[in-house]
Every structure is written in C-alpha cells, then in structure tokens.
Amino acid sequence: MAEINRHSIVEADTYKTFAGLPPLVGLHTMQESTSKGLTVAESVARLKRLRWSLKRLHNIFVSRITAMPIYELKMAFSLHAHYCIEHAGAFAARIREMRQPPYGLEVSPDASLDLFFDEILSAPTVEALVLGLYNRAVPAVIRVLEHFLLDTNRLFDHPSYRVCRLTLVELQDVREYGDEAVRCLVTEQQRAALSEWLHLLDRALTAAGGIDGTASQDAATSGEAVVELQFSAVPYQYDPVPQRDERFHDPYNMGVNAEAMLFDPEIKPLPKTLMLYFKRMREIDVPEMMSSILAEERSKPWEYQRDMTRQLWDEARHAMMGEVGFVSLEVDWTKIPLNFTWSLGLNTMLTSKERHAVLYTIEQGLMPKKTGKEYEWEVAIATADPLAARIQDYDWADEVLHARIGREWLVPEIGSQVQALAFGDEAWSRTLADWAKWRDEGLTQHNNWWPDVYREACKHWGIEPDPHVLAYSKTYEETRADLKQVAS
Ligand SMILES: [Fe+2]
Ligand SMILES: [Fe+2]
Numbered sequence: 001m002a003e004i005n006r007h008s009i010v011e012a013d014t015y016k017t018f019a020g021l022p023p024l025v026g027l028h029t030m031q032e033s034t035s036k037g038l039t040v041a042e043s044v045a046r047l048k049r050l051r052w053s054l055k056r057l058h059n060i061f062v063s064r065i066t067a068m069p070i071y072e073l074k075m076a077f078s079l080h081a082h083y084c085i086e087h088a089g090a091f092a093a094r095i096r097e098m099r100q101p102p103y104g105l106e107v108s109p110d111a112s113l114d115l116f117f118d119e120i121l122s123a124p125t126v127e128a129l130v131l132g133l134y135n136r137a138v139p140a141v142i143r144v145l146e147h148f149l150l151d152t153n154r155l156f157d158h159p160s161y162r163v164c165r166l167t168l169v170e171l172q173d174v175r176e177y178g179d180e181a182v183r184c185l186v187t188e189q190q191r192a193a194l195s196e197w198l199h200l201l202d203r204a205l206t207a208a209g210g211i212d213g214t215a216s217q218d219a220a221t222s223g224e225a226v227v228e229l230q231f232s233a234v235p236y237q238y239d240p241v242p243q244r245d246e247r248f249h250d251p252y253n254m255g256v257n258a259e260a261m262l263f264d265p266e267i268k269p270l271p272k273t274l275m276l277y278f279k280r281m282r283e284i285d286v287p288e289m290m291s292s293i294l295a296e297e298r299s300k301p302w303e304y305q306r307d308m309t310r311q312l313w314d315e316a317r318h319a320m321m322g323e324v325g326f327v328s329l330e331v332d333w334t335k336i337p338l339n340f341t342w343s344l345g346l347n348t349m350l351t352s353k354e355r356h357a358v359l360y361t362i363e364q365g366l367m368p369k370k371t372g373k374e375y376e377w378e379v380a381i382a383t384a385d386p387l388a389a390r391i392q393d394y395d396w397a398d399e400v401l402h403a404r405i406g407r408e409w410l411v412p413e414i415g416s417q418v419q420a421l422a423f424g425d426e427a428w429s430r431t432l433a434d435w436a437k438w439r440d441e442g443l444t445q446h447n448n449w450w451p452d453v454y455r456e457a458c459k460h461w462g463i464e465p466d467p468h469v470l471a472y473s474k475t476y477e478e479t480r481a482d483l484k485q486v487a488s
Contacts, residue, residue: 015030027161028153028154036154049212050145058305058309063238065081066241069126070185075316080174082310090166119197120136121232128231131186136202136205142175144210144212200227200230244340249337251338253339253447255446257476259483261472276380276392281336283316286316289359292352293355331460341434342431345434349430377395377396428480429480
C-alpha cells in the first residue's frame with residue numbers, strides 16, 4: 001500500500017517540500033531519483049575505464065612534447081596532461097571508496113581500448129596526432145562522461161557524479177582547443193589521407209564497447225573488430241631529441257649569458273627585463289626534458305606523476321610568460337636563439353634520475369634570497385614594469401613549489417639533500433662541456449644576439465641604447481647558468 005502511494009505521489013508530482021524548496025538539494029526531482037541509477041559495480045566498471053583512458057591520454061600528451069616541434073602545441077600538451085593526471089587521481093580515489101577490491105587499477109581493462117590509445121601514441125605526424133587526440137580520443141571520453149552524468153543517480157552516487165562533472169568542465173576546454181588545433185593544422189587533404197586510420201581508431205573503440213565499455217559490442221563478434229595495427233605495429237619508442245618549429249633557429253647558441261647580466265651590479269634594471277623574459281621563454285626546454293622523465297618513470301606512483309606533471313605545466317606557463325613579456329615590449333622573440341642544449345643534453349646523456357637531480361640542483365639553487373628567484377623579482381620590481389614584476393612574482397612562487405617537489409621525490413631516492421645536490425651538480429657539468437665543440441663542428445657560432453634585441457626594446461621604451469649595455473658579450477663558455485665555472 002505504502003509503495004503504491006509513493007509512486008502515485010511521484011507520478012502525480014504532488015510531493016511537497018518545506019515552502020516549496022527544491023527537493024533533494026536540487027540534484028534530482030523525486031521522479032528522477034526513484035527511477036535512475038547504476039549499481040555500484042556498474043558505476044565502478046565505468047569509472048575504472050574512464051580513469052584508464054585519462055591515464056593513457058596523460059601519457060600520450062607528456063610523451064609527445066619533446067619531439068613534436070610546434071611550440072604552441074607543446075604548451076597545450078603540457079596543460080592537457082596536467083588536467084588528465086589530476087582527474088585520473090580523482091577517479092582512482094572514488095573507485096577505492098566503492099567496495100570493489102581488488103582494485104585492478106593498473107591492469108588494462110580492454111585490449112581494444114589500449115590498441116586505440118597505442119595507435120594515437122604512435123601517430124607519426126603532428127596531423128595524425130592532433131586528429132587522434134582531439135578528434136577521436138577526447139570527444140570519446142567526453143561522450144562517456146556525459147552518459148555517466150545522465151545515467152547515474154546523482155543522489156546515491158554523488159561523489160562519482162561530481163568527479164565526472166568536474167572532469168567534463170576541463171575536458172570540454174581541451175576539446176575546444178583541440179577543435180581549433182585540428183582546424184589550424186590539418187588540411188582536408190591530410191584528413192582524407194588519414195581517413196583509413198581514423199576508421200581503424202573507430203573500429204578499435206567499437207570493439208572495446210566505447211571508452212566505458214557500455215556501447216554495443218556487436219561489432220566485436222561480427223568480425224569488424226579484428227583491427228589490424230597500423231602505426232603501433234612497431235611498438236612506440238619515446239623520442240628524447242627535442243624538435244622545434246621553423247620560428248626557432250640556432251638551437252645550440254649559448255652566446256649570451258643571461259644570468260651573468262642579471263647579477264651584474266653595473267647594469268641598470270631596465271635592460272635586465274629582456275634577460276628575465278629570455279630566461280622565462282627559454283624554459284620551453286623544461287617540459288621537453290621533464291617529458292622524458294615522465295615517459296620513463298611510468299611505474300612511479302600517481303602522486304609522483306601528478307606532482308611532476310604539475311611542475312611540467314608550470315614550466316610551460318613560465319615559457320609563455322616570457323612570450324607575453326616579449327610581445328609586451330614589441331620584441332620579435334623569433335630573432336632570439338632559444339637554445340635547446342639543456343633538454344637535448346639531459347635527455348640524451350643522462351639517466352632520468354640524473355635529469356631530475358639536475359633540475360633539482362638548479363631549482364634549489366634559486367632559493368637563496370640574494371641569488372635566486374627573490375632577486376629576480378626584485379630586479380623586475382626595479383624595472384618599474386608591472387608586467388615584469390607580476391611574471392617574476394608568480395615564477396618565484398612556482399619555483400618554491402618545484403624545489404619542494406624535488407625534496408619530496410628525489411632527495412629520499414638519493415639519500416640526503418647534500419648528496420642530491422652534488423649528484424645533480426656533477427651530472428649537469430657533464431652535459432655542459434661541449435660549448436667549443438658545438439662551435440667547432442659548425443652547429444653554432446654562438447652569435448651574440450643581445451645588441452639587436454636590446455636596440456629593438458630601446459625603440460619601444462623610447463630611449464637611446466646605453467653603449468655599455470649594448471656591448472654586453474658574456475657567454476656560457478666558462479660560466480654556467482648558476483654562475484659556477486663550467487668543469488673542463
Ligand atoms: Fe620555471
Ligand atoms: Fe621550476
């Protein structure tokens with residue numbers, strides 16, 4: 001009898017709350033809450049596959065930063081990797097709350113789903129990569145998140161509902177950017193040439209029953225699902241050699257020592273603005289290097305991946321801060337050799353532990369008051385350019401976090417802070433001994449680009465170049481970026 005009454009109230013929509021307040025805190029109507037929902041097992045099954053997909057996407061984004069040449073896409077991949085790993089963690093945390101041990105989080109849920117991501121990871125061109133990522137994978141994840149929000153009971157399964165909803169917000173940003181990336185980078189002919197491969201991706205996803213495994217798998221039994229590997233037929237190998245697009249030139253040039261100028265008391269703050277922006281934008285090489293650590297250290301815990309990816313994204317932000325700075329001064333940054341010798345040397349000469357130690361040594365070295373990030377911020381304040389000050393303010397805050405990430409993850413691995421710094425210092429020196437060799441081999445003449453760029457900025461500032469500043473010519477031949485002598 002009570003059951004019948006409950007239904008009649010729901011169906012007649014006559015249920016009354018106090019003063020007509022929204023029922024069920026606005027999550028559902030009574031009608032929805034009585035009729036909707038997944039079992040815990042169904043919810044967990046979908047969440048696990050979503051998490052796996054975000055983890056795979058994260059890995060593709062970080063792995064392809066180094067050797068994919070386009071600067072703007074390197075930056076976008078850094079952000080999109082950060083989103084994916086953050087949300088993957090939220091999914092894992094929710095799954096662990098749902099009474100489903102063993103968790104099986106590190107086991108692939110479906111071979112066809114992996115094939116789908118393997119093919120994208122192995123995409124041989126930028127066009128194939130952006131189509132795979134932004135035209136296929138990201139929209140497929142979004143569709144499944146939208147289904148989840150429609151299917152689950154928002155009251156009973158609210159924590160899952162919330163995780164999916166927050167993930168959707170950022171993935172919609174990723175899709176929006178990705179649509180633009182495809183529009184800007186892929187011609188109709190290129191898309192047509194890749195149509196067979198895109199069809200292969202669709203078949204792999206169909207065979208997997210979609211990202212969440214709930215779509216019809218009829219195709220899987222009809223023979224459609226026998227998907228021939230194309231790009232992943234040869235297993236993907238991370239490419240550690242950084243590539244840059246055509247706006248970048250003279251990548252071995254280490255002819256202008258920015259740090260030596262910043263710390264030169266004879267030089268006034270204003271021209272140092274340019275060196276601050278140069279140092280920021282040169283940080284393109286940090287995501288290029290950290291990509292190699294993340295690509296290799298895939299078995300480290302999620303917290304490590306999260307922290308390192310956050311740092312990778314911060315470094316991409318620092319590069320873009322430098323770009324903003326140059327644009328604000330009407331300086332054409334493409335005239336400046338933003339060298340890649342740091343990422344190249346670390347990625348090809350050192351182990352991932354040594355690379356991380358070099359990064360930590362540099363960042364820990366930026367912590368002392370007089371010689372590091374605080375000093376850079378003071379220089380920026382002294383330039384009286386509020387943009388420079390704002391950039392350095394946030395850069396400093398980020399670097400304090402990065403030094404902490406190194407202390408938390410690297411120092412315990414090596415033993416002590418002193419040992420970690422010595423280890424990093426030694427490894428870094430090993431990568432720097434080639435200054436003269438690069439010149440002798442004709443890779444660069446280490447041209448002094450400073451006077452031209454300084455003159456251009458002076459035009460913007462409406463001042464005459466200072467002859468003493470114009471004559472600046474200190475290189476990195478003998479002095480490292482931390483102003484220590486290069487070991488011979
Ligand atoms: Fe940085
Ligand atoms: Fe940093």
